[in-house]
Amino acid sequence: MREPEERPRRRSGAARWLTAAAPVAGALPALTFPAPALWWLAYAALVPWLLLLMSAATPRGAALRGWLGGAGFLLAVHHWLMPSLHVFILLLTALLGLLWAPWGWLVRRLLHGRPGGRSVAAALLLVPSGWLLAELVRSWEFLGGPWGLLGASHWQVPPALRIASLGGVWLLGFLIVAVNTALAVLIAVRRARLAAVAGLAACAAVAVSGWALAPLPEPAGTVRVGVVQPGVIDGTGSVDRRFDREEALTRQLAGRDVDLVVWGESSVGRDLGDRPDLAERLAALSREAGAGVLVNVDARRSDRPGIFKSSVLVGPGGATGERYDKMRLVPFGEYVPARSLLGWATSVGRAATEDRRRGTAPVLMEPPGNHGLRIGPLVCFESAFPDMSRHLVREGAGLLVAQSATSTFQDSWAPRQHASLAALRAAETWRPMVHATLTGVSAVHGPRGERIGRTLGTDTRAAEVYEVPLARGTSPYVRFGDWPVHAAAAALAVFLAREALGVRRRRRATPPTRPARTAHGSSARPGH
Known part of the structure; x- marks a missing residue:
């Protein structure tokens, strides 16, 4: 039963x-x-x-x-x-x-x-x-x-x-x-x-x-790019000690015929307008390496209110004036959405205590001495967005550069996941991408998404030179989106x-239900 x-x-x-x-x-x-x-x-x-x-x-x-x-x-x-x-x-x-x-x-x-x-x-x-x-x-x-x-x-x-x-x-x-x-x-x-x-x-x-x-893209020569990865630096004075190490590693590129040197995200922790001494040291590195140095400044600006993450190109004579301010920020990592409602997240995790400011437009840069090569900088999280790299290429970028820092998640899957995105962005756009980080993983991929040279893991600190193939032509994805x-x-x-x-x-096909009628012809009602 x-x-x-x-x-x-x-x-x-x-x-x-x-x-x-x-x-x-x-x-x-x-x-x-x-x-x-x-x-x-x-x-x-x-x-x-x-x-x-x-x-x-x-x-x-x-x-x-x-x-x-x-x-x-x-x-x-x-x-x-x-x-x-x-x-x-x-x-x-x-x-x-x-x-x-x-x-x-x-x-x-x-x-x-x-x-x-x-x-x-x-x-x-x-x-x-x-x-x-x-x-x-x-x-x-x-x-x-x-x-x-x-x-x-x-x-x-x-x-x-x-x-x-x-x-x-x-x-x-x-x-x-x-x-x-x-x-x-x-x-x-x-x-x-x-x-x-x-x-x-x-x-x-x-x-x-x-x-x-x-x-397939058509070959269009090569460019030699030096990637500087300083490795993990913790403790008091880490911002200045990181700069010192990046400076020392960049000097190793002297005489190696590089066309561009790339540092990672937040590689410079002081505003160059406030620190002319740092600006001069970078200019000296550019003269010594014989190439422009693309750094990333993570600091409170002297000319505008707030903290920005900015890609800054420095040449032999100092900053070239070409600057890209990061446009798409990491939720909770770089700003707290609706902070008045969700600000409590800062008390239970490592959410940003102060919101970073956003840039307003993408920027193309021309490194000194590169005969018209234009680079399209992206900062960290932005390399995940297909539309951003596509827009840069439509505007004329011949080389995509992503400056990143994932040291907060050093022993996790994040560094490798992030570096892998460079292969996709390169294949989608037919433009090589340099993914340069502070602490790994740094990688370079050619116009077909192929890996170029050595990948710098999270246990590496080095200055590595890559012979990066360039390409011409417009991929179907760039053309049609x-x-x-x-x-x-x-x-x-x-x-x-x-x-x-x-x-x-x-x-429409279902007839409306009609109330049942009693033997006397009246509608039956509950309770009757």
């Missing part, structure tokens, strides 16, 4: 356990990024999460699993922020994880039960599209920025980098999610296995065609419009 009652309870208990597993399933793709760098896992890493969404009993349950999985993914990708944000990171990832709730509903809507071939074909287009839109929204700088975009897991795969030149990191992410979707259908839906295999074949055909047909995202938005708009139309038709 109890068995019929126990079965629903068992099913309900199993459903709760499956929902509780969603954060773990969502966290799995984090293993595809550095440091683990299991890039090949990306093609199946979403499958457990997708199966949980497909099997949800209700649309609301699918949305809940999408939310929890999104929170798990973001927490795993950004786990190295825990020492800085402490418990606050749980709140942030929970809020941002909501972006995947509609995605969870979408997956169930298309693939729950016994979907046919047409539904699977639609899912292969719409599920990746929904993922891209979630990534796009959370890429807004005020929501944390585009750190950990799924396509970025393929930074070291040459065929993938070639595809990135067509549609950026977005196109890579779309293809990866499409493969995962086809695999999930292949595993869970017998009647649609043929459609799933056809979907996998279509993904492979698109990838191979993109790799084979993508144009974020077209995969626009196409994804259009596809989802059409789908949602059809859904709304279908709901409206069903409502």
Whole structure:
């Protein structure tokens, strides 16, 4: 007699356990990024999460699993922020994880039960599209920025980098999610296995065609760049001692025929307008090395109120007047959003006690003696934004330079993850990128995203010279921009419009319910 009652309870208990597993399933793709760098896992890493969404009993349950999985993914990708944000990171990832709730509903809507071939074909287009839109929204700088975009897991795969030149990191992410979707259908839906295999074949055909047909940049000579990485310097007077070490390392570049010397983010901790002695020392280094020195000043300005992080080019005669102020700041690291409401974050972590000021426009610089070579500087976090490097190249940058400092997260995955972004930005734009840091990882990548020379790890302090190949031409991504995202938005708009139309038709087709009548012809009412 109890068995019929126990079965629903068992099913309900199993459903709760499956929902509780969603954060773990969502966290799995984090293993595809550095440091683990299991890039090949990306093609199946979403499958457990997708199966949980497909099997949800209700649309609301699918949305809940999408939310929890999104929170798990973001927490795993950004786990190295825990020492800085402490418990606050749980709140942030929970809020941002909501972006995947509609995605969870979408997956169930298309693939729950016994979907046919047409539904699977639609899912292969719409599920990746929904993922891209979630990534796009959370890429807004005020929501944390585009750190950990799924396509970025393929930074070291040459065929993938070639595809990135067509549609950026977005196109890579779309293809990866499409493969995962086809695999999930292949595993869970017998009647649609043929459609799933056809979907996998279509993904492979698109990838191979993109790799084979993508144009290549034309070689345009080389430039010799010296990267100065001083290593970890802690304790009293670390700002001045760091400058001394950078100065000593830069002197090692004398006579090595360099065209540009690059220091990392916050490499100069005093405003050069207030410290003419430091400005003169930098000018002397430029004369000694025979090249311009690109430093990064992190200090309170003498000519404007507030603290700025600024890329400053110094030549043999002193500062050239070319200065770029960082435009996109790290939430909580360099400013606290809505400080009047969230200022308490400074008491539970390492959030910024004073907001940095923002720059207003990108800047191109011409190092002295480089015959028209223009460099586009970015500061730290900004190298994660595809649109910033694309804009610099459209304006004429021949070399991208990212100045970074991740010493706060020295023993975490952050330094390697950050350095890997240079490969993607270079491949997307057909312009080499120099990623110079204070304490590692420093790296240089050529116009196809290929690694150039030695990567300077977190245990290295050195002045390294790189023979950097230059290129000419305009990549399809630079020319056409974020077209995969626009196409994804259009596809989802059409789908949602059809859904709304279908709901409206069903409502029209359903006759209105009429109240039951009694034997005397009067309407039955409660209580009568």
